[in-house]
Amino acid sequence: MNKSANLQNSLMLVPLIGATDSLVTALGVWLMFIVVISAFDASMAALRSRLIPASRLLAGVLLAATLTSCAELAAQVWSLQWHQHSGFYAALIALQCVVLEHTGFFQSAWRERLRLCVLFGALMVGLGLLRELLGDAGLRLATLAPGGFILLGLLIAAWQAWPRPAPSH
Template sequence: MNKSLQHSLMLPPLIGATGSWLTALGLWVMFVVIIHAYGAGMALLRLRLVPTARLIASTLLAATLTSCALMAAQAWSIQWYQHAGIYTALIALQCVVLEHTGFFHSAWRDRLRLCALFGGLLLGLSALRELIGYSGLHLATLVPGGFILLGLLIAAWQAWSRATPSH
């Protein structure tokens, strides 16, 4: 399994959960807590399990941690819980994919960089969507606006990073 799958699972929250910065911040905090708790739990289990049992244990641990976090989020703020929706459940799938791709065997700096990059993207895109939404273009705060804005940002990044030949 290549790394493009592990990164592509981060796209749905970037598009759907960035309608407000509060939802994005909550999802990012939940992502960081679950990823680190999952990594610590699997570090204890990984050595004690045969490879065929690791997938089942990995799935159960990820689902359990995410379910506990969802129940805590629901008790903390039902409004935030409703806005975060399915995107929080994708964290469990992300944990399993990251385990399968060897993410938890990498250096702690790589793990920290991924969490920081995901948080920066979530918060940056949500702030941009809210600013555009407050300026009168309310499509930016809806999910289709997230697709459009992310597409424009990717196109701008590719155009900016492409080296122009000097004549």
């Protein structure tokens, strides 16, 4: 795994831990992520060839901030209560757009981009559902941010401990 993939994945960890305290918040942040990333990709695809490399970063920052602000306003109109729970994660989506553009993510194959977005969504929804179920069952720590870190650590440990068949040669 290279440094740019580490940066992309570490930025996705923040909403994965913080925005998954409930299923509704996780779905909303993931939906906002998909909408903003898709609009950013389409817009930058049209602009990329017309911009000199030095101005791409500034254009990406302005475009990401604009799209995220529009998505935040739409979320606020759609559901003020959800918007209040989503917190600052929309701003992190704008930062994620800029980082993905800078690391060349949008020049990769569309299947790889789709795979990352679906994987991120599955993790968001799965962790949100699990944390909500554990919170409803009386384990209130699961709905707090430290509980999210603990739960994600346990899930990663379980994934690594899961027996896998040995590859045949």
